[in-house]
Each structure stands twice: as C-alpha cells, then as structure tokens.
Amino acid sequence: xxxxxxxxxxxxxxxxxxxxxxxxxxxxxxxxxxxxxxxxxxxxxxxxxxxxxxxxxxxxxxxxxxxxxxxxxxxxxxxxxxxxxxxxxxxxxxxxxxxxxxxxxxxxxxxxxxxxxxxxxxxxxxxxxxxxxxxxxxxxxxxxxxxxxxxxxxxxxxxxxxxxxxxxxxxxxxxxxxxxxxxxxxxxxxxxxxxxxxx
Amino acid sequence: xxxxxxxxxxxxxxxxxxxxxxxxxxxxxxxxxxxxxxxxxxxxxxxxxxxxxxxxxxxxxxxxxxxxxxxxxxxxxxxxxxxxxxxxxxxxxxxxxxxxxxxxxxxxxxxxxxxxxxxxxxxxxxxxxxxxxxxxxxxxxxxxxxxxxxxxxxxxxxxxxxxxxxxxxxxxxxxxxxxxxxxxxxxxxxxxxxxxxxx
Amino acid sequence: xxxxxxxxxxxxxxxxxxxxxxxxxxxxxxxxxxxxxxxxxxxxxxxxxxxxxxxxxxxxxxxxxxxxxxxxxxxxxxxxxxxxxxxxxxxxxxxxxxxxxxxxxxxxxxxxxxxxxxxxxxxxxxxxxxxxxxxxxxxxxxxxxxxxxxxxxxxxxxxxxxxxxxxxxxxxxxxxxxxxxxxxxxxxxxxxxxxxxxx
Amino acid sequence: xxxxxxxxxxxxxxxxxxxxxxxxxxxxxxxxxxxxxxxxxxxxxxxxxxxxxxxxxxxxxxxxxxxxxxxxxxxxxxxxxxxxxxxxxxxxxxxxxxxxxxxxxxxxxxxxxxxxxxxxxxxxxxxxxxxxxxxxxxxxxxxxxxxxxxxxxxxxxxxxxxxxxxxxxxxxxxxxxxxxxxxxxxxxxxxxxxxxxxx
DNA sequence: TATGAATGAGCCTTCATTCAT
DNA sequence: CATGAATGAAGGCTCATTCAT
Numbered sequence: 001x002x003x004x005x006x007x008x009x010x011x012x013x014x015x016x017x018x019x020x021x022x023x024x025x026x027x028x029x030x031x032x033x034x035x036x037x038x039x040x041x042x043x044x045x046x047x048x049x050x051x052x053x054x055x056x057x058x059x060x061x062x063x064x065x066x067x068x069x070x071x072x073x074x075x076x077x078x079x080x081x082x083x084x085x086x087x088x089x090x091x092x093x094x095x096x097x098x099x100x101x102x103x104x105x106x107x108x109x110x111x112x113x114x115x116x117x118x119x120x121x122x123x124x125x126x127x128x129x130x131x132x133x134x135x136x137x138x139x140x141x142x143x144x145x146x147x148x149x150x151x152x153x154x155x156x157x158x159x160x161x162x163x164x165x166x167x168x169x170x171x172x173x174x175x176x177x178x179x180x181x182x183x184x185x186x187x188x189x190x191x192x193x194x195x196x197x198x199x
Numbered sequence: 200x201x202x203x204x205x206x207x208x209x210x211x212x213x214x215x216x217x218x219x220x221x222x223x224x225x226x227x228x229x230x231x232x233x234x235x236x237x238x239x240x241x242x243x244x245x246x247x248x249x250x251x252x253x254x255x256x257x258x259x260x261x262x263x264x265x266x267x268x269x270x271x272x273x274x275x276x277x278x279x280x281x282x283x284x285x286x287x288x289x290x291x292x293x294x295x296x297x298x299x300x301x302x303x304x305x306x307x308x309x310x311x312x313x314x315x316x317x318x319x320x321x322x323x324x325x326x327x328x329x330x331x332x333x334x335x336x337x338x339x340x341x342x343x344x345x346x347x348x349x350x351x352x353x354x355x356x357x358x359x360x361x362x363x364x365x366x367x368x369x370x371x372x373x374x375x376x377x378x379x380x381x382x383x384x385x386x387x388x389x390x391x392x393x394x395x396x397x398x
Numbered sequence: 399x400x401x402x403x404x405x406x407x408x409x410x411x412x413x414x415x416x417x418x419x420x421x422x423x424x425x426x427x428x429x430x431x432x433x434x435x436x437x438x439x440x441x442x443x444x445x446x447x448x449x450x451x452x453x454x455x456x457x458x459x460x461x462x463x464x465x466x467x468x469x470x471x472x473x474x475x476x477x478x479x480x481x482x483x484x485x486x487x488x489x490x491x492x493x494x495x496x497x498x499x500x501x502x503x504x505x506x507x508x509x510x511x512x513x514x515x516x517x518x519x520x521x522x523x524x525x526x527x528x529x530x531x532x533x534x535x536x537x538x539x540x541x542x543x544x545x546x547x548x549x550x551x552x553x554x555x556x557x558x559x560x561x562x563x564x565x566x567x568x569x570x571x572x573x574x575x576x577x578x579x580x581x582x583x584x585x586x587x588x589x590x591x592x593x594x595x596x597x
Numbered sequence: 598x599x600x601x602x603x604x605x606x607x608x609x610x611x612x613x614x615x616x617x618x619x620x621x622x623x624x625x626x627x628x629x630x631x632x633x634x635x636x637x638x639x640x641x642x643x644x645x646x647x648x649x650x651x652x653x654x655x656x657x658x659x660x661x662x663x664x665x666x667x668x669x670x671x672x673x674x675x676x677x678x679x680x681x682x683x684x685x686x687x688x689x690x691x692x693x694x695x696x697x698x699x700x701x702x703x704x705x706x707x708x709x710x711x712x713x714x715x716x717x718x719x720x721x722x723x724x725x726x727x728x729x730x731x732x733x734x735x736x737x738x739x740x741x742x743x744x745x746x747x748x749x750x751x752x753x754x755x756x757x758x759x760x761x762x763x764x765x766x767x768x769x770x771x772x773x774x775x776x777x778x779x780x781x782x783x784x785x786x787x788x789x790x791x792x793x794x795x796x
Numbered sequence: 797t798a799t800g801a802a803t804g805a806g807c808c809t810t811c812a813t814t815c816a817t
Numbered sequence: 818c819a820t821g822a823a824t825g826a827a828g829g830c831t832c833a834t835t836c837a838t
Contacts (some may be wrong), residue, residue: 002383008817012822031233031318039806047824049810058808108317115314115377118307119230128377155394159387163370164833170369171362177317178327194394195354211797236833246799248836257833407716410818429716431630445820456812493760506715513712516705516774517628526775551799557785561768568767575714576725578772586756587812593752605838609801634829644803646831649803655829799838810828817820 002163013070017053018066019044023061028105032062032112059120066113066123069106070130071199076100080137086145087194092166093138094193098186101172111173164193215253217268220245224250227304231261231311257317265312265322269329275299279336285344287380287394292337292366293373293389300371301381310372334360351398406437407476411521414452417442418466421459426503427589430460430510464521468528474498478535484543485592492566492588499570500580509571526583550597562591613651616641617665620658625702629659629709656717663710663720666703667727673697677734683742684791688734691765691790695783698769708770732758742794749796761790 026035038060041048046102055061055114079093101107117124139169145151170190225234236257240247254260256304274295280293314322337360344350363375374384420442424433435456439446454586456574477491499505536559543549566587573583619638619641651740652658666667676690698704714721737791742748765786772782 008820015822031314033230034318036361038804038806049249049825050823057205072837107813111310111314111317114376115230115310118310119233131373155387155390157387159384160391161390162373163366163387166369166373167362167366170365174330174361177323185358188354188356188362190256191354192362192395194395196391198394198397207797214797235831248834249798249799251834254797320837406818413818429630429712431628432716434810436810447813447821448819450813463836509708509712509715513628513708516708517631522774529771536658553785553788557637557782558789560771561785561789564767564771565760566762568763572728572759572763575711575721583756583759586752586754586760589752590757590760590793594789594794596792596795605799605801612801633827635827646804647802649830799836800836801835802836803833803835804833808829811826812824812829814822814824815820 004017004046012054013158015044015046015050016064019046019051019054020061020064022046023059023064024068024105024109026114027065029060032116036170046157049178057105063122063126065109066117066126069110070126073130073134077133078195080134080141086141086148086150087169087197089141090145090197091190093141094164094190095186098168098189100178102167102182104176106174108171129166138164141199149199151197155196160196164196167192211253214243214245214249218245218250218265219255219260221245223264223267223304223308226261226264226311227307231315251376257292261312261315261322262325264308264318265325268309268312269325272329272333276332276336278299278339279333284346285340285349286396289344289392289396290389292340293363293392294362294385295299295368297371297381297385297388300368301375303375305318306372306375330364334364337363341396348398359395367392410452413444413448414462415499417444417449418459420444420464421444422503422507423461424468425463425481426506442480452530459512460511461520461524463481464524465506468524469509470498471528471532474579475531475535478532478539481549484539484548485545485595487539488543488591488595491539492562492591493584495563496570496580496584498567499567501573502574505571505574529563533563536562540595547597549595553594558594562594565590569572602716607711609651609694612641612643612647613661615619616648616651617658617661621662621665621702621706622664624659624709625705629713636711659713660719660723662706663714663723664761665725666707668712669697670727673715674730674734678732683745683747684794686738687742687790687794688787690738691761691787692761692783695765695769695786696780699773699779701773704770704773728762732762739794746748746796748794752793757793761793764789 011100013166019040023035023040025044029035030039031192037051038048040061041051044051050109055064076097079096080089082089113123113127117127139158142151142156142160146153146156171185175182203268218239222234228234229238236250240250240258242291245252247251248356253265275296278295279288281288291363296352300309312322312326314348316326320366338357341355341359345352370384371387374381415437421433422436424437424441428437435449436446438459439449442449444452453462474491475497477494478487480487491568499508511525515525517576537556540549540554540558544551545556569583570589573580616637617787620632620637623636623640626632627636634648638648642647645687645782652661673690673694676689676693677686702754710720710724714724714785736755739748739753739757743753752783769784
C-alpha cells in the first residue's frame with residue numbers, strides 16, 4: 001500500500017514542476033537576475049519559504065531549467081537517428097529544429113541561460129552536454145549521408161555538424177529578436193545547408 | 200582662449216573612457232546585473248558619485264558599451280567595401296571577423312548586451328543597428344561577387360549575408376565557451392561559406 | 399499489561415534524551431540562536447516535525463538543558479554534605495567542581511544559558527536555583543567548619559560560599575577560553591580559598 | 598583650511614558613535630542575535646543602508662563594542678599604577694572595579710560579548726587583551742605589595758591577579774543578575790581578597 | 797568636477813512553527 | 818508517534834541613485 005507515499009511524491013513533483021514553470025515565465029519576462037524569488041513564488045502560487053523545499057537556491061532553478069532545455073533536444077536526436085534517407089532526414093530536422101529554436105520565449109530563456117553559463121560552470125556543463133549530444137547525432141547522419149553518396153564528401157568533417165547547428169540556432173535566435181519573416185529565413189537556411197553538402 | 204576649456208573637455212572624455220573600460224571589465228567578470236556601481240567606481244579609480252557625472256545611470260553605461268561594440272564593426276564594414284576581388288575580400292573578412300568574435304571577453308560582453316537587449320529596446324536598437332550595417336555591406340559584396348561571377352548565383356539572396364554572419368558569430372561564440380581549437384573551426388567555417396557560394 | 403506502554407514510554411524518553419543531546423551539541427558548536435531546528439533534527443536523526451512531539455518549542459529545549467545543568471550539580475551537593483572533616487571536604491569539592499566547570503563544551507553551553515537567562519525569566523529561574531542549592535550546601539559546610547574550628551571565623555558569612563563559587567566558576571570559565579594551564583590555576587584557587595578561611 | 602574636511606570627518610565619527618550606542622542599547626535589551634539591523638538603524642536615527650557605511654557588518658559592531666569595553670578598563674589600569682600604598686590602592690581598585698562591573702547593562706553586554714567570543718576568535722582576541730592588560734597591572738601591584746611587606750608573600754603568584762579579577766567580575770555579574778544587596782557583597786569580596794593577602 | 801555619506805526598497809535565504817498525511 | 822511540505826515574517830546585507838559639501 002504505497003499509494004499514500006506515492007501520492008505525496010506525486011504532489012511534490014507536481015509542485016516542483018509548477019515552480020519551474022513559474023520561474024521560466026518570470027525569467028523570460030524579466031530576466032534571471034531581475035526576477036525575485038517572491039515573484040516566482042507568487043506566480044507559482046506557492047509560499048516564498050516553500051520554494052526552498054523544492055529548490056535549494058535560485059541558481060538551482062536555473063539548473064533545473066537548463067536540464068529541461070537539455071531534455072528538449074531529445075526528440076531531435078531521435079529524429080536524426082531514424083532510418084530514412086539522410087538528405088530527407090536532414091531536411092526535416094533542419095525545419096523542425098529551426099522551428100523549435102524560433103520560439104520567442106525559449107530563445108530569450110536560452111540567452112539568459114547561455115549568459116549565466118559564461119560565469120557558472122555547472123550551468124555551462126548542462127548547456128554544452130545537450131549541444132554535444134545533438135552534434136554527435138548530426139555528425140553521424142552526415143557521415144552516413146556521405147557514405148550513401150547522398151552528400152558530397154568534400155567539406156564534411158567533425159565540425160560541420162556544429163556549424164550547421166550554430167547556423168540554425170543563430171539564425172533562429174536573431175529571427176526571434178527582430179521578428180523578420182521566418183519562412184523566408186527558413187528557406188535560406190535550408191539552401192545554405194544543402195549547398196554545403198552538395199557533390 | 201578655449202584651450203583650458205578643451206583641456207577640461209579632454210580630461211573629462213578620458214575619464215569617461217576610463218569609466219567605460221572599467222565597466223566593461225566588470226561586466227565581463229561578473230555580468231551586468233551582478234556588477235555594482237561601487238565596483239565600477241573602484242576599478243575606474245573614480246569616486247562613486249562622480250560616476251554619475253559621466254553617465255546618468257548604470258543602464259547608460261551599457262548603452263555606451265553597446266555603442267562601442269557598434270563602432271567596433273566599422274573596420275569590418277570598410278574591409279567589405281574595399282575594391283578587391285569579392286572572393287578574396289570575403290575570405291579575408293571571414294577570417295578577421297571570426298577572430299574578432301572569438302575574443303573571449305568580447306563574447307561574454309556581447310552575450311550580456313544581447314540578453315539585456317531582449318528586454319530593453321534602446322539597447323536592442325543599437326545592437327541591431329550594428330548588425331544590419333554589417334549585413335548590408337556583406338550583401339553588397341555578395342551581389343557584387345555574383346555579378347562578377349565570383350560566386351554562383353543560386354542561393355544568394357537578402358538573407359544570405361545575415362546567415363553567414365550568424366554562422367560566424369554563432370561558431371565563434373560557442374568556440375569561446377567550450378574552448379575547442381579555433382583554427383580548425385575557422386577552416387570549417389570558411390569551407391562552409393564558400394561551399395554555399397559555389398557555382 | 400502495561401509493558402508495551404512502558405516500552406513506548408521508554409522509547410520516547412530515549413528519543414527525548416537523544417534530541418536533547420543533539421541540541422546541546424548544536425548549541426555548543428554554533429550557539430543557541432544560531433542553531434536551527436533542522437540542524438537539531440538532523441543531528442538527532444529525528445524528523446523536523448517530530449521534534450515538536452518532544453519539546454513544544456526551541457525555548458523548551460534550552461529549559462531542558464538548563465534543568466540538566468541543574469541536576470549536574472547534585473553530586474557536588476552530596477559531596478558537600480558528606481560527613482568528613484570540612485577542610486578535607488572543601489578541598490575535594492573545590493577540585494572536583496573546578497574540574498567540572500573547566501569542561502570546555504559545558505562552559506560554552508553554560509555561557510549561552512546564562513546569556514539567555516538575562517532575558518528569559520524561566521531560564522533564569524532554573525539557572526539560579528541550581529546555584530543557590532549549591533551555595534546553601536557550601537554555606538553549611540563553611541559554618542560547620544567554623545564550628546569545628548577547621549576554619550577561622552573571621553570572614554565567613556552568608557556571602558562567602560557564593561564568592562567561592564564565583565571564584566571557581568569564573569576562573570574555570572576563563573581558563574576554558576584562553577586555555578592556559580588548568581593545573582596551576584587549580585592550585586592557586588585552592589590556595590586562595592584556604593587563605594580566606596585561615597584562622 | 599582643512600576645516601571642511603575635518604567637519605565631515607567629525608560628523609562621520611559622531612555618527613559612528615551614535616550607531617554604536619544604539620547597537621549597545623539594543624544588544625542589552627534583546628541580545629546580539631535577537632537584535633536586527635533595522636532596530637539598530639531606527640534607534641540610531643540612521644537609515645538601514647547607512648549603517649553599512651560605518652560598520653561593514655553586524656559582527657563588526659560587536660567588535661567595536663568589545664573595543665569600547667576594552668578601553669573602559671584603562672582608568673582601572675591607571676588606578677593600579679598610581680604611586681600609593683599597595684593595600685590602599687588595591688582596596689580602592691577593588692571597590693571601583695566592582696562598582697564598574699556591577700552595572701547591569703554593562704554586565705549583560707559583557708555576557709553577550711563573552712558568549713560570542715567563544716565562537717568568534719576576533720572577539721575573543723579583544724576580550725582577552727583587555728583582561729590581560731588589567732591582570733598584568735594588578736600583578737605588578739601585588740608584587741609591589743609583597744616587596745613592601747604590605748601583603749603576605751605566601752600565596753601571591755602570577756595567577757593571583759587573575760583570580761582576584763575573576764572573583765570581582767563573577768560576583769558583580771551574579772549580583773547584577775539576582776540583584777541581591779551589592780554593599781554587603783562588596784564588603785565580603787574585600788574581606789576575601791585581603792584575607793588572601795594576609796601575612 | 798569630485799566626494800562619499802545617506803536613503804530605503806529590494807536581494808536571497810533561513811527561521812520556528814504548524815498540520816495534513 | 819512520525820513525516821516533511823507549507824507558511825510568511827524576519828534575517829543580514831546590497832542596490833542604484835541623490836545630494837550637501
């Protein structure tokens with residue numbers, strides 16, 4: 001009869017999520033350092049003190065968010081590993097990942113996390129881990145594409161995947177800031193990526 | 200007759216610069232919001248109150264820095280407008296600009312300014328202005344290259360310059376975080392850029 | 399029939415002691431006001447909420463400790479009432495009590511309790527009661543010693559016992575702070591006490 | 598014309614004193630750890646933030662107080678070094694110092710400082726320094742008294758002065774707590790001290 | 797122009813205690 | 818009796834900014 005225990009655990013987990021959501025919303029609206037714990041508490045409908053039953057510090061909330069961010073790339077990794085023609089797979093990935101990175105709120109939060117990562121090693125760690133997982137999957141795909149003659153061999157090396165990601169992320173982030181037409185941007189990105197992989 | 204006034208003016212300008220340098224150093228070290236005015240004052244060897252004789256607020260210091268950042272792209276704009284073969288010009292620019300963006304401190308500061316720009320329109324304004332100036336110059340070069348058949352025509356449109364800049368900046372920024380080998384990265388970027396411009 | 403109840407009672411009493419020990423250790427290490435209930439709970443291997451099943455408040459823990467302190471003088475009272483030559487008895491008592499007061503942890507706790515007693519009447523009550531019990535016993539011994547001509551009569555009055563205790567306690571407390579040689583100190587105290595009681 | 602500078606300096610010093618007085622009053626009333634910075638600020642008629650222009654931390658206020666305490670023994674040291682008959686000098690000192698230590702507020706503050714000294718080395722340092730200065734002066738007097746045959750030689754050693762101080766301080770502190778008749782106490786102390794120094 | 801004391805709102809965090817489970 | 822999530826007031830301290838000198 002572990003259900004009462006589980007109930008409590010579930011409730012606690014829910015609260016944690018609640019808090020994390022509130023924190024994310026606040027950080028997006030006002031930035032990590034401008035957001036006060038009181039704001040987060042109010043937004044999460046939780047008492048100030050209780051915040052600390054779920055996260056030992058504000059910093060740890062950001063870590064929590066960074067980890068969420070980390071796990072948000074999982075579907076893209078999966079997408080890259082599907083057994084379809086590399087060029088098709090890449091095209092789909094590019095579109096989907098660009099869409100994902102173009103989300104305005106996520107982009108803002110991403111920037112804040114990145115900025116914090118420059119000063120806080122434990123944030124950087126999470127940050128880079130997600131990135132390298134993705135890059136590795138993409139690298140695999142690229143090499144598979146070269147082998148299957150889907151892509152030209154000339155310029156594919158271990159940095160290429162990273163650069164493609166840099167390009168997608170950078171363009172998406174900038175696009176979400178100055179709010180230019182994302183469709184056109186998407187097309188241009190695709191063109192550039194595939195130009196790089198031509199025979 | 201106005202020479203004593205000029206001396207004062209010069210001295211004041213020097214102080215301003217002194218303060219701005221100190222602010223930049225502090226922002227790089229601890230971030231904009233973590234840095235206190237006292238810290239800046241101490242680092243600039245200026246009294247706390249005197250800070251406000253040179254900048255009306257902390258926010259204005261960041262604007263000052265953003266403007267400095269803005270003017271730091273001037274040489275690159277000039278570089279892009281020189282009358283040399285577009286492909287040569289582009290190669291040189293790519294290298295120089297990547298180098299420029301790879302500076303660790305500058306990258307950190309850049310990130311902080313960008314993060315602030317998401318919430319503060321007057322920062323965003325300066326931020327985007329510098330970017331679009333550069334993008335315009337690069338676009339000109341690309342079209343010139345297409346005209347002169349230096350570059351293939353296929354994919355060059357008004358977004359291409361922005362994407363190239365996104366790529367360079369994104370790669371440089373990431374490189375300055377995880378400190379991987381910049382030389383290899385540079386070569387890969389060049390390859391990708393020129394692949395995109397092939398006939 | 400009442401044995402299960404007794405078992406529970408015993409277990410509870412054990413827990414109470416456990417908690418009190420933990421509290422004492424914490425108070426010694428960090429002081430009464432610096433110590434948090436969570437700290438005590440952790441040290442006692444008891445849940446935070448359960449603390450309140452044994453003591454209604456933090457304050458009551460200090461009272462509990464003060465009462466323990468109170469009862470720690472019982473053996474000394476007994477020692478003073480033994481039927482041996484007063485001078486011998488006094489000498490033994492002086493040594494034993496000095497030793498007792500010289501314990502570093504006990505001295506720290508004692509000081510904290512005393513400081514709290516200045517503001518909290520119920521602490522003060524316990525605190526002074528223990529003291530006066532001891533002083534009365536010592537006074538009896540002194541008068542017995544005067545009667546039996548063991549001690550000179552000149553200066554023995556109702557304050558003398560208190561002063562002797564002040565001397566022993568004060569010296570022990572100071573000794574436990576600056577950690578000078580306790581043996582020498584002990585000898586000097588004895589000399590001074592007996593000098594005061596000479597014929 | 599350094600008067601304007603001095604004026605400011607004087608004002609600042611006055612404020613510091615003001616704050617220290619307020620802190621002392623608060624610490625006496627409610628204890629060091631119970632007193633909040635806001636209380637001190639209010640009592641000193643100073644803004645909360647400004648407190649920190651005069652003391653870097655609450656801890657430093659206690660140090661300031663401990664140093665004041667330290668300097669409060671100076672007149673007693675002088676008294677002990679006057680060129681009068683040792684026995685007369687000692688009697689006067691005993692009375693004066695007892696009176697000094699009997700002050701209720703000072704005793705309370707003293708206890709708080711002592712309690713803090715057990716955990717904070719920099720408090721202990723100040724605390725013990727004042728004590729040893731006094732003890733040294735008293736030791737000198739005692740030896741002078743032995744030489745001049747004012748005092749019997751038997752028990753005077755390097756600990757004696759400390760013990761006399763322990764006695765006076767301990768008795769005064771206790772007296773200020775349970776508020777028994779100080780005059781009688783004073784007489785008993787004197788008797789005990791001089792009994793210890795008899796031929 | 798230059799100084800740094802002064803302001804009080806705000807910071808993150810910890811507190812003793814309660815109470816549903 | 819046992820648990821630990823929940824509460825919100827209070828903790829010490831820092832903040833950007835002002836202003837008398």
